[in-house]
Every structure is written in structure tokens, then in C-alpha cells.
Amino acid sequence: MNLYAALKVLSISAIPFLELRVGIPLGIIEGLKPSVAVALGIAGNLVQVPMVLGIMYVLRRMALQSPWAARWLDRFDHRVEKHQSMVRKYGWVGLALLVGIPIPGTGLWTGAAIASLMRVPLGFSVLALALGVAVSGLLIGAVSTGAIQMIKLF
Numbered sequence: 631m632n633l634y635a636a637l638k639v640l641s642i643s644a645i646p647f648l649e650l651r652v653g654i655p656l657g658i659i660e661g662l663k664p665s666v667a668v669a670l671g672i673a674g675n676l677v678q679v680p681m682v683l684g685i686m687y688v689l690r691r692m693a694l695q696s697p698w699a700a701r702w703l704d705r706f707d708h709r710v711e712k713h714q715s716m717v718r719k720y721g722w723v724g725l726a727l728l729v730g731i732p733i734p735g736t737g738l739w740t741g742a743a744i745a746s747l748m749r750v751p752l753g754f755s756v757l758a759l760a761l762g763v764a765v766s767g768l769l770i771g772a773v774s775t776g777a778i779q780m781i782k783l784f
Contacts, residue, residue, distance in 0.1 A: 635660035636670055643674030646682075646739060650675050650767050651732055655774040668771035675763045678738055683755060686746035710743045717744055722754040729762025732770050738763060 635657055643653030650671045657667030692699035713736070716724040729741035741762055745755040 631666060632661055635662050636666070639667055639670040640674040643671040644677045646678065649678075649737065650763070650770050654767060654770045655778075658771075658774050658778055664771050664775045667774075668767050671770070672764055672767035675738065675767065676760055679742075679756060679759050679763070682738055682742040683746070683752070683759075686742050690746060706743060707747050710740050710747065713740060713744055714748060717748055717750070722750065722758040725750065725755070725758035726761040726765065729759055730765030730769070732766045737766070 638660065639653045639657035639662065641653075642648050642656060643650050645652075653674055654667050654671040657670060658664050662670070689699060689703050693703045694700075713728055716728050718724070720727065725741055725745060728736050728744065729738055738759060741759050742755070744750075745758070750758070
């Protein structure tokens with residue numbers, strides 16, 4: 631296994647907003663087995679879960695005392711409110727699905743913001759975010775492998 635490529639996948643998958651969507655395809659392109667790239671991408675992305683939940687907790691605490699933090703958090707909450715219906719309807723499973731669907735506007739940060747906004751208990755938040763990251767990683771791995779195979783045909 632190419633250690634440099636493995637570290638690259640882990641690192642990129644832990645970077646907010648790049649995450650699995652960039653890490654896994656890059657790992658496959660760099661020659662890692664798709665299963666290895668997916669596993670490393672999921673592991674790298676999971677590193678963010680406690681950090682993201684902690685950041686959301688701190689921001690909510692700061693917003694109680696700081697007008698600029700409250701304004702920033704209000705704007706952020708307004709952007710993620712459109713996804714709340716899925717969580718209201720399906721609970722923590724809806725939160726996992728929201729994180730697991732790899733399209734713009736969904737993902738770990740959005741899921742953590744919704745969990746924080748809706749005051750989902752910490753245990754369910756961690757479970758839902760981790761499950762969503764795993765689902766997203768598997769989907770991205772499948773799409774990346776198929777796309778790379780299609781490119782190789784030409």
C-alpha cells in the first residue's frame with residue numbers, strides 16, 4: 631500500500647468541506663484499492679465528529695454572550711433549517727441520511743449544526759453523524775470507482 635496516498639486520503643478527508651468527496655476519489659486515482667480508500671476516507675472524516683460537535687456547542691455558548699457570534703450562528707442556522715424536516719420526521723435516522731447523502735448542502739457540518747440546533751442528545755448525534763459518514767463514504771466510493779472505470783474505457 632502506498633503510505634503517502636493513504637496519509638493523503640486520511641488528511642484530506644479530515645478537512646472540512648473537502649472531506650470524503652475529495653479524499654476517496656483521490657485515493658483511488660493514486661492507486662489505493664477502493665475498499666482501502668473508502669475505509670481511510672471514512673476514518674479521516676470521523677475524526678471531525680467530536681470536533682464539529684464541540685465547535686457547535688462552543689458557538690451556542692458564545693452566542694449567549696456575544697452579539698457577533700449570535701449573528702453568525704443565526705445566519706448558519708437559517709441556512710440549515712431547510713433540512714430540519716427530515717430530522718423531525720425520521721429522528722436520528724433522518725440525521726444519518728442527511729449526512730449520508732453526498733450532495734452540496736448536506737454532510738457532517740450541516741448534520742452537526744442541525745443536531746445542535748434541534749438539541750439532539752449527544753449519543754444520538756454521534757451515532758447518526760458516524761453512520762451518515764459511513765454511508766456517504768460507501769456511496770462516494772461506489773460512484774468514484776464507477777466513474778474511474780468509465781474514464782478508463784476512453
